[in-house]
Every structure is written in C-alpha cells, then in structure tokens.
Amino acid sequence: MRKILVIGSGKSTSYLIKYLLEKSESENLFITIGDININHAKLLINNHKNANAILLDIFDSNSRAEAIKNCDIVISMLPASMHINVAKDCIHFGKNMVTASYISPEMEALNQDVINKGLVFMNEIGVDPGIDHMSAMQVIDKIRAKGGKMILFESFTGGLIAPESDNNLWNYKFTWNPRNVVVAGQGGAAKFLQEGTYKYIPYHRLFRRTEFLEVDGFGRFEVYANRDSLKYQSVYGLNDIKTLYRGTMRRVGFSRAWNMFVMLGMTDDSYTIDDSENMSYRDFVNSFLPYSPSDSVELKFRHALKIDQDDIVWDKLLELDIFSSKKRVELKKATPAQILQKILIDSWTLAKNDKDMLVMYHKFGYELHGKKHQIDSTMVSLGEDQTFTAMAKTVGLPVAIATLAILNKKITTPGVQIPISKEVYEPILNELANFGILFKEKEVPYHGYNPLNI
Amino acid sequence: MRKILVIGSGKSTSYLIKYLLEKSESENLFITIGDININHAKLLINNHKNANAILLDIFDSNSRAEAIKNCDIVISMLPASMHINVAKDCIHFGKNMVTASYISPEMEALNQDVINKGLVFMNEIGVDPGIDHMSAMQVIDKIRAKGGKMILFESFTGGLIAPESDNNLWNYKFTWNPRNVVVAGQGGAAKFLQEGTYKYIPYHRLFRRTEFLEVDGFGRFEVYANRDSLKYQSVYGLNDIKTLYRGTMRRVGFSRAWNMFVMLGMTDDSYTIDDSENMSYRDFVNSFLPYSPSDSVELKFRHALKIDQDDIVWDKLLELDIFSSKKRVELKKATPAQILQKILIDSWTLAKNDKDMLVMYHKFGYELHGKKHQIDSTMVSLGEDQTFTAMAKTVGLPVAIATLAILNKKITTPGVQIPISKEVYEPILNELANFGILFKEKEVPYHGYNPLNI
Numbered sequence: 078m079r080k081i082l083v084i085g086s087g088k089s090t091s092y093l094i095k096y097l098l099e100k101s102e103s104e105n106l107f108i109t110i111g112d113i114n115i116n117h118a119k120l121l122i123n124n125h126k127n128a129n130a131i132l133l134d135i136f137d138s139n140s141r142a143e144a145i146k147n148c149d150i151v152i153s154m155l156p157a158s159m160h161i162n163v164a165k166d167c168i169h170f171g172k173n174m175v176t177a178s179y180i181s182p183e184m185e186a187l188n189q190d191v192i193n194k195g196l197v198f199m200n201e202i203g204v205d206p207g208i209d210h211m212s213a214m215q216v217i218d219k220i221r222a223k224g225g226k227m228i229l230f231e232s233f234t235g236g237l238i239a240p241e242s243d244n245n246l247w248n249y250k251f252t253w254n255p256r257n258v259v260v261a262g263q264g265g266a267a268k269f270l271q272e273g274t275y276k277y278i279p280y281h282r283l284f285r286r287t288e289f290l291e292v293d294g295f296g297r298f299e300v301y302a303n304r305d306s307l308k309y310q311s312v313y314g315l316n317d318i319k320t321l322y323r324g325t326m327r328r329v330g331f332s333r334a335w336n337m338f339v340m341l342g343m344t345d346d347s348y349t350i351d352d353s354e355n356m357s358y359r360d361f362v363n364s365f366l367p368y369s370p371s372d373s374v375e376l377k378f379r380h381a382l383k384i385d386q387d388d389i390v391w392d393k394l395l396e397l398d399i400f401s402s403k404k405r406v407e408l409k410k411a412t413p414a415q416i417l418q419k420i421l422i423d424s425w426t427l428a429k430n431d432k433d434m435l436v437m438y439h440k441f442g443y444e445l446h447g448k449k450h451q452i453d454s455t456m457v458s459l460g461e462d463q464t465f466t467a468m469a470k471t472v473g474l475p476v477a478i479a480t481l482a483i484l485n486k487k488i489t490t491p492g493v494q495i496p497i498s499k500e501v502y503e504p505i506l507n508e509l510a511n512f513g514i515l516f517k518e519k520e521v522p523y524h525g526y527n528p529l530n531i
Numbered sequence: 532m533r534k535i536l537v538i539g540s541g542k543s544t545s546y547l548i549k550y551l552l553e554k555s556e557s558e559n560l561f562i563t564i565g566d567i568n569i570n571h572a573k574l575l576i577n578n579h580k581n582a583n584a585i586l587l588d589i590f591d592s593n594s595r596a597e598a599i600k601n602c603d604i605v606i607s608m609l610p611a612s613m614h615i616n617v618a619k620d621c622i623h624f625g626k627n628m629v630t631a632s633y634i635s636p637e638m639e640a641l642n643q644d645v646i647n648k649g650l651v652f653m654n655e656i657g658v659d660p661g662i663d664h665m666s667a668m669q670v671i672d673k674i675r676a677k678g679g680k681m682i683l684f685e686s687f688t689g690g691l692i693a694p695e696s697d698n699n700l701w702n703y704k705f706t707w708n709p710r711n712v713v714v715a716g717q718g719g720a721a722k723f724l725q726e727g728t729y730k731y732i733p734y735h736r737l738f739r740r741t742e743f744l745e746v747d748g749f750g751r752f753e754v755y756a757n758r759d760s761l762k763y764q765s766v767y768g769l770n771d772i773k774t775l776y777r778g779t780m781r782r783v784g785f786s787r788a789w790n791m792f793v794m795l796g797m798t799d800d801s802y803t804i805d806d807s808e809n810m811s812y813r814d815f816v817n818s819f820l821p822y823s824p825s826d827s828v829e830l831k832f833r834h835a836l837k838i839d840q841d842d843i844v845w846d847k848l849l850e851l852d853i854f855s856s857k858k859r860v861e862l863k864k865a866t867p868a869q870i871l872q873k874i875l876i877d878s879w880t881l882a883k884n885d886k887d888m889l890v891m892y893h894k895f896g897y898e899l900h901g902k903k904h905q906i907d908s909t910m911v912s913l914g915e916d917q918t919f920t921a922m923a924k925t926v927g928l929p930v931a932i933a934t935l936a937i938l939n940k941k942i943t944t945p946g947v948q949i950p951i952s953k954e955v956y957e958p959i960l961n962e963l964a965n966f967g968i969l970f971k972e973k974e975v976p977y978h979g980y981n982p983l984n985i
Contacts, residue, residue: 266796271822275805277867278819279796281735286821342720342733351729365732367740368725370985413731531824 078107079484082144084133084163085154086110086118089177089203091464093154093473094121094128097480101127104481111144135159146170152480153178160184168194175480177203177472180493188493197488201495202479204435204471205234208456208509210309210495211475211502212516213439216454217313218499220443228319228449229442229525233290233300235326236468239432239459240295246393248328250425252433252460252468259418260346261325262304269306270321271526278302281339284332288324290438292455293517298436300324301332312497320525326436334393337382338417341365346414353411359402361416375400397424433460435467437516442523449523454516471514478508532561533938536598538587538617539608540564540572543631543657545918547608547927548575548582551934555581558935565598589613600624606934611635622648629934631657631926634947642947651942655949656933658889658925659688662910662963664763664949665929665956666970667893670908671767672953674897682773682903683896683979687744687754689780689889690922693913694749696885700847702782704879706887706914706922713872714800715779716758723760724775726980732756735793738786742778744892746909747971752890754778755786766951774979780890788847791836792871795819800868807865813856815870829854851878887914889921891970896977903977908970925968932962 110118111133118130145166150173153163157178167174180200238250267278287299306323366377435458442451460466482488551562564572565587572584599620604627607617611632621628634654692704721732741753760777820831889912896905914920936942
C-alpha cells in the first residue's frame with residue numbers, strides 16, 4: 078500500500094481525509110494522521126481500516142523523522158510557520174510534500190535541494206492561495222493560446238456565511254481564523270495597478286475604497302484591496318498588464334461598518350492595554366473617545382464618527398453589544414485587536430446548524446485582434462455542516478487531489494512550487510469539478526477603468 | 532583660560548556661540564568650534580579673539596580624541612544619533628558634556644561610568660526637551676513645597692511663525708526640521724491620561740482630536756497629542772497623577788487641514804513610489820485617489836474627503852499648488868512623506884525677513900487643603916532674524932548657560948542626567964529670564980476634564 082502521512086488534523090482537514098479514505102481501496106492507500114491531539118483525527122477516521130491516528134509532536138525530531146521515514150508522501154496541514162522542519166526531513170528521507178500554505182522564504186530556500194533530490198514540494202494548493210492560482214492560470218493560458226494579450230486581471234475571494242445562515246446585520250460570521258479578519262489589511266498601504274497607474278490606499282482608508290461585484294444567484298458583494306496585489310504579477314507572466322487588483326469579498330455594507338473600528342483604533346495590534354482584564358466592553362470603546370463624563374459613550378462615538386441616529390451602522394454596533402458595561406474583556410494585557418476579536422466572537426461564531434460559503438470572482442481582460450474582451454469567472458461553494466464546511470472542502474480537496482496526482486506520477490516536475498502549470502492545474506480542476514467546485518465563465522463587455530478612453 | 536569645545540555649528544548654535552563669546556572675557560573662556568564645514572562657524576565667530584573654528588570629522592577617531600582631550604568641557608550639537616562616540620571619549624578623557632538631545636539608550640548605558648569618573652553629562656537641555664523640563668519642575672517643586680498634591684499636568688510646545696510673518700493660510704512655516712513635521716505623530720497610537728483613564732488615539736485620528744489654548748496677547752492655538760505623554764511621569768514624580776497630557780501647538784485650523792494629507796496616505800514614510808522622479812505634484816495626489824479619468828483630480832479629492840466648495844481647507848490646498856501638473860517631484864524612489872515634504876518646502880520656507888516664534892504652555896492642577904487649584908504658565912519667545920531665531924535662542928541659551936554652570940561648579944551632581952533638579956534649573960531659568968525667556972504664571976480656576984464631578 079502507498080502510505081500517506083497527514084500532519085495536523087484541524088478544521089480544514091475533514092474533506093481532505095474523507096477524500097483519501099474514499100480513494101484508499103481503489104488507489105491502494107494507507108493514511109496515517111499525526112497530531113498532538115488525536116481526538117479530531119479519530120472522529121474523521123471513524124475506524125476506517127485503511128487509516129490510523131498517531132500521537133505526533135512536531136517539535137520532537139525523533140518521532141517526526143520516524144513518521145516521515147515510514148511514509149511515501151507527506152501532507153503538512155500545520156500552521157505555515159511549522160512546515161520547515163517537516164520539509165527538511167522530507168528532503169533527508171526523499172519524500173514528496175504538499176501544503177496549502179504560502180511559500181515562506183525558508184521554504185523557498187530549499188528549492189535547489191528539492192530539485193537535486195527530484196522531489197515535488199507542492200505549496201499554496203488550498204483555496205486562496207490554491208484554487209485561485211489554478212482557475213486563473215487555466216483561463217490566462219487559454220487566452221494566450223488563442224493569441225490574446227492580457228490587459229486586466231482582478232481576483233477576489235471571500236470566506237462568508239451561506240445565505241441560509243446569514244442572519245445578522247453584518248452579513249458575516251467567522252468561518253475561518255478570526256484573528257486574520259480583525260487585522261486584515263494592516264502592515265502598510267495597499268498597492269495595485271489600474272490602467273497602468275499605481276494606486277495606494279493607506280490602511281485607515283482601505284474599507285472606504287471598496288468596489289461592488291455581482292454573482293449570479295447570490296447577489297451583490299463588495300471587495301477591499303489586498304495589501305499586495307502585485308505579488309504574483311511576474312509568476313503569472315503579467316509584467317505588461319495594465320490593471321492588476323486582488324481583494325477580499327464581503328457582503329455589501331460590511332466594510333463601511335468595519336471602518337468604524339479602524340477609525341477609532343480598535344483593530345490596532347501593536348500595543349497592549351494595561352488593565353484590559355478588568356475593562357468592560359464599554360470601557361474599551363471609551364478608551365478611544367475623548368474624556369467627558371457628562372456625555373454618554375454612545376454620543377461621543379456618534380459624534381466622533383459623525384453617525385446619524387438612523388444610520389444602519391449604528392444598529393450593527395448595538396447588535397454586537399459593544400456598549401455593554403456588564404460584559405468584561407477578561408483578557409490580560411491584550412491588544413485592541415485581541416479585545417475586538419473577543420467581542421466579535423460573541424456574535425459571529427457559527428451556530429450549530431450554520432453553513433459557510435466560499436466565493437471566488439476573477440475578471441480577465443484581454444486584447445485579441447485589436448479588440449478588447451473580458452471573461453468573468455465565478456465559483457461558489459457551500460458548506461454542508463460545521464465539519465464539512467466550504468472552507469474545509471475548498472482547502473482540503475485540492476491538497477488531497479494533488480497528493481494523489483503526485484503519488485500517481487501525474488505531477489512530476491521537481492521543486493518547491495505553486496500550482497500554476499497546466500500539468501498541475503488541469504487534473505486537479507477536473508477532479509474538483511466532480512465535487513461541485515467549478516467556475517462559471519461568461520463573456521462580458523470590456524469596460525476596464527477607462528471606458529470612454531479619455 | 533577654560534576651553535570649551537562646541538561640536539557642530541548648525542542652525543541652533545547662533546545664540547549658544549554668541550552667549551559664550553560675550554562671556555569669554557569675564558569668564559575667561561576660549562571656544563573652539565569643530566565642524567565638518569566651518570563656514571557657518573566662522574560667520575558666527577566673526578574673528579573674535581577668544582574663539583577658533585576647526586575642521587572636525589566626528590567619524591575620525593584620532594582628531595575627535597585630540598579635540599576632546601584638549602578642552603575642559605564638550606558641547607555636542609550634533610544630531611542625537613552622533614553623540615555616542617563623543618560621549619565615550621569624554622569619559623575616557625574625563626570631560627563633562629552637554630547636549631540638547633533626548634537621552635538615547637546607549638547614552639543612558641554610560642551612566643555608571645560617568646558617575647564613577649565624577650562627570651556631569653547634561654542632556655535634554657534645549658527647549659523641548661529642556662526648558663519644558665526646567666520650567667515645569669520649578670512650578671511642581673513649588674507646589675509640593677507648600678504641601679500641594681499634583682493632580683494634572685499638561686504641557687505643550689510649538690515652533691511657529693511669528694505673528695508679523697504669519698502670512699499664509701496654514702499659519703505655519705518650517706522653523707525647524709521639516710521632516711519631523713511631516714512624520715509627526717507616526718509610529719503608534721498616542722497614549723495619555725485623563726482623570727485616571729488611559730486614552731488612545733490612532734495616528735489617523737490624531738489631527739481630529741485637538742484641543743484649544745489661549746495665550747495672552749497671542750490669541751488662540753490648538754494642540755495635538757504627543758505619542759507618549761507618559762514618558763516623564765515617574766521622572767517628574769507624577770506616578771499618582773490623574774491627568775497627564777503632552778502635545779504640540781499649532782495655530783487653529785492647521786490640524787484639520789493637515790488631516791487631509793494623513794487621510795489620503797501622503798505622510799506615509801514606510802514605502803517608496805517607483806517612478807516618483809517623473810511624477811508631477813498632480814500625479815502624486817492622484818496616486819491616492821481612485822482611477823477615473825473622466826473625473827478631475829480635484830473633484831476626486833473633494834469627494835474622497837467630503838470637502839465642500841467653500842471650505843477653507845480647500846484654499847489651503849490650492850495655496851500649496853499641490854494640483855500642479857507642471858511642478859515635478861524630481862526625487863528618485865521617494866516615500867510619500869518625502870514628496871509631501873518637498874511640496875511643502877516650496878510654500879513654507881521662511882522668507883528673508885521672516886521671524887519665528889516659540890510658544891510653551893503648561894497647566895498644573897493640584898490639591899491643597901482639600902481644594903483644587905490650577906496654575907497656567909506660558910512662555911513666548913520671538914526670533915530676531917533668520918540667524919538669531921527663537922528656536923536657536925531657546926535651544927542654544929540653556930545649553931550655553933548649563934555649560935558655564937558646570938564649568939563654574941554650580942552644577943556638580945555626576946551622571947547622565949536631564950535638568951529636573953533645583954540645583955540645575957534655578958540658575959539656568961534665572962539667567963534665561965535676562966534674555967526674555969520667562970514664564971508668565973497665573974492662577975486659574977481648576978476645571979480638569981470632569982468639572983461637574985460626575
């Protein structure tokens with residue numbers, strides 16, 4: 078039997094493990110799941126005869142080496158920062174490796190060693206990064222194959238709540254790491270390209286510079302810019318492109334409300350508040366407002382941000398109970414971002430029967446025979462329950478499919494890589510389609526950002 | 532003769548050198564001015580028989596040691612980051628030292644060596660820091676001497692344009708390092724204490740959270756908070772104080788207009804703009820606004836920041852000619868802050884006959900015999916011309932006076948220190964008064980921030 082070692086059995090591994098178990102008979106697989114806590118792994122395996130859960134402490138180099146030595150391929154579903162020792166062991170023992178994480182500089186540095194050993198280290202093969210790379214490159218390659226020249230590429234992803242479970246004023250719940258949501262966009266100005274011009278948005282303006290998108294059957298969304306839209310410009314071969322813009326999708330209205338937190342400084346993660354433990358939510362809000370005990374925290378808030386009494390953003394705040402003088406922060410020496418995260422978790426945690434939704438939207442603008450064209454491509458994936466979420470499906474399935482394709486020698490080009498070549502994306506996208514993860518493409522008139530050609 | 536070595540002969544040394552030259556006969560002084568460029572030093576010395584200008588490269592350790600060895604005391608007017616090697620030589624050769632700079636961690640680390648050698652290293656003895664320390668501690672000590680308990684301390688300084696030269700819409704010109712003005716307030720949230728409560732203001736809100744001050748005979752000013760109002764809390768012995776707030780003074784209206792630059796991201800110093808060299812001022816502004824060639828940069832700007840057509844801030848922008856498509860940035864790979872600085876220098880550079888103004892405002896709140904009191908203390912110093920500026924006077928005179936006091940053994944307590952003890956501030960403030968640098972104190976009703984005691 079071919080032995081697959083899956084390291085980590087967190088939220089995003091349900092579909093990954095399910096897929097491998099289902100293929101274990103026909104593909105002759107044995108799956109070992111190693112984790113520091115094997116309870117979730119055992120639930121996912123459910124006594125399947127072709128799988129086993131083992132206690133594995135990734136920081137114990139002996140047991141890590143032992144587990145890696147005994148398998149044919151390694152899937153690391155650990156947090157991105159923990160891959161590197163696994164990767165070095167994989168090189169040492171000559172094992173291929175798959176992760177859904179961004180390639181770190183340390184991982185990139187292993188490229189020559191990986192090539193020398195003839196190994197495939199496939200990274201960024203979850204949803205974003207992952208499905209975005211594959212689905213974009215498939216269309217870009219098609220456009221190029223017919224002689225088209227790319228002039229615009231925009232790409233947006235959102236991990237959201239499914240319409241049937243969308244029952245709060247923010248149209249948002251945490252379907253993924255809450256911390257990433259709270260600090261999203263921080264660390265420098267967002268930079269992107271529009272019609273050949275670089276544009277910059279400082280963090281504190283990011284949520285006021287949104288654009289709208291429409292997804293058939295799912296209505297309207299808004300997007301805010303990622304920090305670095307140009308990250309994959311040369312990797313995708315788009316050095317001469319005029320417009321390059323990547324972003325994050327939310328339901329319309331989220332960003333305008335979120336901007337209140339940004340403006341007051343509540344998303345700041347760079348300092349801690351001394352007595353945060355004993356603060357009420359109201360105290361927390363008040364620490365960003367002028368001292369004036371003759372005025373209510375509510376009126377100071379409204380005045381500071383010029384919020385009218387009938388503005389919907391006010392109801393969104395009240396829904397969070399953020400002015401409560403009874404609820405306590407309870408976190409010691411917490412940053413504003415950590416405190417805000419705690420307040421939001423109270424309201425935005427998925428209920429038992431809630432389902433999530435993953436939405437992706439690409440725009441491809443190109444010139445062909447002197448004319449401008451545009452293809453819009455959209456994908457929506459809905460979760461089934463709280464174990465089999467859309468996030469777990471879209472992250473885990475590409476990882477599982479890529480692992481099998483490497484085992485079966487369908488993907489053979491060695492090196493530390495991401496899924497942008499046809500050899501990689503074609504078999505994986507074909508198989509994803511069998512699971513309902515497929516893109517709807519449509520030709521639309523090309524507008525770009527200068528429709529009048531001024 | 533007692534030999535004083537002054538290292539550096541920049542803008543802030545005119546009064547310093549003039550004072551020492553005038554005292555050179557009665558005090559038996561010889562002043563050596565060392566600089567990498569001695570033109571300005573020669574002008575300031577003007578062939579005085581008790582002074583000499585020498586070429587001194589501070590990075591050449593031999594000539595630095597030679598110069599320091601041959602003097603009795605060293606004044607370093609170098610940029611703060613350049614003091615450290617001078618300080619080490621002073622310890623080695625057993626010389627006292629005076630600087631107007633903040634004590635760096637490296638300087639602080641020398642304290643025990645300085646004490647062991649019985650030397651006085653007096654720092655932060657310019658205007659801010661310097662005169663602020665001395666004038667504040669004098670009043671605080673007086674309040675304590677009569678049994679009062681400090682409950683509020685607020686302190687504000689502004690380097691501004693004198694009323695007679697105040698002829699632009701911003702009521703501001705560069706009277707000091709322009710870079711410090713452009714990046715003022717950056718690097719983290721401002722933190723201060725009001726009535727026992729910590730308050731936080733993120734950078735992008737700093738210029739909308741101003742307060743007003745009135746200075747008799749000079750009208751109204753506004754202040755924005757310094758990043759760390761609590762820096763001297765324990766040094767001043769104010770650990771139990773309820774309100775502690777330090778800030779920067781501007782003429783009313785400056786901050787509301789400056790906020791436009793902050794909001795658009797034009798003060799960002801954390802990244803460079805690729806083709807900045809060939810940008811027009813208009814291109815620069817446009818890079819922070821949405822791409823939309825059918826709209827003017829002006830209307831996009833007004834819309835982004837919701838500026839009405841009759842708002843005075845708009846005239847302030849026009850005065851800077853910031854929408855010019857002819858004026859070029861010319862700086863290679865510049866940060867937004869560097870480009871903005873260049874645009875502002877066009878408009879805010881002092882004209883030949885312009886005079887500057889230094890304003891300081893302290894508020895001292897205290898309890899005595901169960902009642903609350905307040906003393907407001909203000910100081911205004913006006914420049915005489917572009918050499919003998921208020922900035923040079925208020926920075927240089929305390930340095931010069933302290934140097935003489937150390938030479939004359941009036942200040943003897945050894946160590947790396949700042950001027951907060953009576954031994955230090957009393958002789959210096961007395962002498963400063965002879966030069967018109969004196970504080971007007973007045974008793975005012977104590978209001979604090981909770982006048983109704985809610």
